[in-house]
Every structure is written in structure tokens, then in C-alpha cells.
Amino acid sequence: MPEVLIIGAGPAGLAAATAARRAGARVVVLDAAEDVGGQYWRHLPQQRPAGREEVLHHGWERFTGLRRELTGVEIVTGAQVWLAERHDGRPPTVHILVGPADGADRVRRVFDPGALVLATGAYERTLPFPGWDLPGVFTAGAAQALAKSERVAVGRRVLVAGAGPFLLPVASSLIRTGARVVGVLEAGGWSRLGRAWTARPTELLSASHKAGELAGYARDLVRHRVPYRVATGVIAAHGHDRVEEVTVARLDAQWAPVPGTSRRVAVDAVCVGHGFVPRSELAVAAGCQTGPDGTVVVDADCRSSVPGVFAAGEITGIGGADLALAEGTIAGTVAAGAAPTSAQRRDVLVYQRFATRLSDGHGIRPGWAEWLADDTLICRCEEVTAGELRDIAAATGSRGLRSLKLSTRAGLGVCQGRVCGRSVEELLDRTTGGLLDPGRTANRPLAGLVRLGELARTQGDPS
Amino acid sequence: MTTTGPARLEAADDPVSPGPTSEIAIVVDGSEIRGLAGQTIAGVLLAAGRQSWRTTARQGRPRGVFCGIGVCFDCLVTVNGLRDVRACQRHAADGDEVSTDA
Incomplete structure (x- = not known):
């Protein structure tokens, strides 16, 4: 069993991995992609390595430096985390499937880590x-x-x-x-x-x-x-x-x-x-407290509300790669039982101020609803339009997000509301005069697409 | 070569200087499409100029890649008989049989 399990191999996860390793911990890093780097340091595949990858990346040398430091860390790529099984007072049991994306014959693995660092990043809104x-x-x-x-x-x-x-x-x-x-x-x-x-x-x-x-x-x-x-x-x-x-x-x-x-x-x-939405479903599944904007609530040591579970990077607030690196360093160090330096703590504060500018200058404003027509799709999966959302909300008189999702089907499609969830919520909030149960769109018990056949098989490899 | 739609930059023109790689071929709805080792199925399709390959259930509208990072599920294809594979996440293997419902 790893002492420190890290989910996500982008800037926050890689910084956490190298910091935890430096502090002497046994470290395992999981990522769904075929290579480390996350979305920020996405690059040409190993089969076709670039001669000059830095043309497309600022801070590429920071990535190659981190990658060199991963010696001794177990990296599991092609790893789809599909379940974080919650426990009281300790990190969840993490269930993964390893193999080609959405495959049928992936290998199951299960982890019960001493400490868990969630560095799952964000996706676009x-x-x-x-x-x-x-x-x-x-x-x-x-x-x-x-x-x-x-x-x-x-x-x-x-x-x-x-x-x-x-x-x-x-x-x-x-x-x-x-x-x-x-x-x-x-x-x-x-x-x-x-x-x-x-x-x-x-x-x-x-x-x-x-x-x-x-x-x-x-x-x-x-x-x-x-x-x-x-x-x-x-x-x-x-x-x-x-x-x-x-x-x-x-x-x-x-x-x-x-x-x-x-x-x-x-x-x-x-x-x-x-803008971006924190990819917080695993944190929610693990029982971590989240703020009204869906970010995972952490203290100055990157500890979440669940003992032994840490969060770093975009899931604690959208702030860019530098903040993610700084937070990952803190999370990995503390998860491994060591203490961060004051310079490392100062880095976090510097880049948090940058994140504040980001949301002050560019945060979403409500007037966007004015460019919608009645037949504009809101939920792409279930093909639910803005007009249908409004009409069904008016017809049912409901102010419950859960019941309105069921009656409109918005947010119930295969992406599980990842693309439309917040937009559906904002539109319904306005149409109904205020939802009674806002903020439910990040609650997804299964974190990834799993085939029933894969679940039924018992070739689990408890490592 | 068409002058509109998605396209892959040729290595000779590429400031990133990609290294040499092997060619692969996948079969999409019965037609062979060539790509490069390490590309995703979506990458092969887009590089061949295909912008959409799925039709929605309710309105019959065309869909292809939207988010490109595995979140939206718009790009689903069937690979070697296995349904609901995200084309933007699955790396293409030489000889893959891909079917779309477009």
C-alpha cells in the first residue's frame, strides 16, 4: 500500500509526488491519460516525441525537471478512477480500472492509502x-x-x-x-x-x-x-x-x-x-467539504475536511499552473508527514492573489442568458432547450433542482451534467425565483464510465 | 487537400519538430483512414477532415469533438464492436475497426 496516493498527474499532482518522495514517502500517482503532464503540459505522444516541445509550452523545463524527479514513484497511466469509497475519519478506498480508455478488459486495482492527494484539475465551462x-x-x-x-x-x-x-x-x-x-x-x-x-x-x-x-x-x-x-x-x-x-x-x-x-x-x-469548473466529484465522493462555487475547502496545509485527504490545484479554486504547483508542493510535503518551508507557503499566497484577479476580471456575468433563444440547446446530451427548461419549470411549479432535472432530463445524460450542470442550475434558479437545493450538480457517485461487465468480473488485484 | 475544416500540420512545416513515427490505418465504417501511431481516434478522424461522426438520438443532429478531454461524450464511437468509446480518449491501434452511426 502506498503511503501517499496522488490522483492526477498535472502540475499539482506532479509537484505533490516529487515533494512527498523527497520527504521519504512511498508514492503512487494515478492518471487517466497515457502520459503524465495533465492538460497543461499535454504533449505529443511517446511514439512521436517532439524535438522542440517548448514551442507550445511556457515552463516546459519545469515539467521535464519534475518528470526527472519521479524516479522511485510508481506512475499508473491509463488509470480510470471510478469509485472513491467513503470511510469515516480516513481516506477513501480508491477503485481504478487500468487499460485503454473505455475498454472492456481493463485491470481492476484497489488502493487503501495512508494519505490521499486529490489533484484532479478542472474542465472548461x-x-x-x-x-x-x-x-x-x-x-x-x-x-x-x-x-x-x-x-x-x-x-x-x-x-x-x-x-x-x-x-x-x-x-x-x-x-x-x-x-x-x-x-x-x-x-x-x-x-x-x-x-x-x-x-x-x-x-x-x-x-x-x-x-x-x-x-x-x-x-x-x-x-x-x-x-x-x-x-x-x-x-x-x-x-x-x-x-x-x-x-x-x-x-x-x-x-x-x-x-x-x-x-x-x-x-x-x-x-x-x-472559465473552468473544478473536477471535484472524487472529493465530494470522499466526503470532503466543498464551497458554494464547487471548490474543495482546504486549510493552509491543503488538508480537506476528511482526515488524510488533501487537495491541490484547480479543485481548490481556479488559479492556474503556478498556484497548482505551489499547492501541490505543500500537499505532498504534509501528506508525507513533513513540514513545508516558509518560502513554499509564500508561493501559494503570491499565486492566490493572481487567482483573485482572474475571477475579478473574467468571472461569468449573468447577462449571457440574454443571447439564448427558446430553441437553444442547454443540455447537449439529452437535447433539452432553454424553452423546455422554462416551460417545464413553470408547468410543474417546482423549485427543486433534483425534481426539475428528473422532469426536464437536463443534466441526466451521459456526461452527467458536467457540460451543462451549472448553466442549467443558473437558468432554473432564475426561472423559479430561487432553487431550494442548489449545488447538486457535482454529486456523481460513479466518477467514470464503467461497463457492467467490468464490475461483474472479480479479477480484482488488491495491491 | 481541402482548404477548410480541421487539418494536421505536416511534420516538415511544424515548429515543434515531431520525431518520425509509423503510419497506422484504421477502418471507419468500411473505409480505410490513415493516421500516425500515438494519435487518438478523434485525432485521426479530424486530421482526415472529418468534423462529425455521430447523430443525436432526439433531433438527429451531427456531432463530433466538443471538449476534446473526455468530459462531454459527444465523440462516442464503436471500436472493434465495443460501443460508447470516447474517440478523443482512445488511442488508435493499427487495424482498429471503428463504426459510427452517422
């Missing part, structure tokens, strides 16, 4: 808009993943839109993958962005390489004459069976489209992301 289900509409993260690990550009003439600094590296990657980026649209306006990013300028000095990274992306946009527009968004996509055009409009401070400002732009792909 894309707000619904008319036509967002058309092929050729991607999340910004999809464009990034395909560029980094496949060298595939999602289109030749691409618009990048949404909110937050993540749009910039996505545009850079698209350019370096052969696409023409026709624009980057940020929903936040200058006044809000300016307030968030120019307040307390001395703070930014201590995170100056972060500013340098953003400046690098900005240089890419200038060099390739890519317009960057603020207070602007994609409010509709058009096409028969693939996206051919999008409607772009100015957005007011609440992100509602400003009448009379819309125009059509011809594209063959559009990449949209409005």
Missing part, C-alpha cells in the same frame, strides 16, 4: 449559445488539446472567444498549428479588466514571469495581426451541418449583447471557453 451544438464549435480546451497532442488544428479560419487569459495560449497554439486566427474575443470589458489587473501593481512583480508569459502570447497576436477585442462575444453559430458563420456582438458589463452591434463572421471553427 462553455456557456450555451444558439448553434453551439454544431460540429466545428469546440471548447477552447479542445483546440488546445488537439494542437498539443495531435498537431491538429480544429479549423483553418478560427475564432477564439469567451473569457479569461486562457484564450491567449489557445490562440497562440492554433497559430503554431497552422490555423489562421481571425480574432480573440474577451467578454470582460476594459474597465473591469483594468480594475482587476492594475490594482496593487507591486503584487504582480512577485509573479512577474506570469506577466511575461501573457506578454509572450500578446506578441504572438500582434505578429500575426490577430485582433483582440474586449466586451465582445460569440452569441450564435450558424451552418447546416457544420459551423460556417458566427454572430459576434458587443457585450455590456453584465455580458448581455448590446442591441445593434452584432455582425456575422465567416469561420470553419470557433473555440469558446468562459
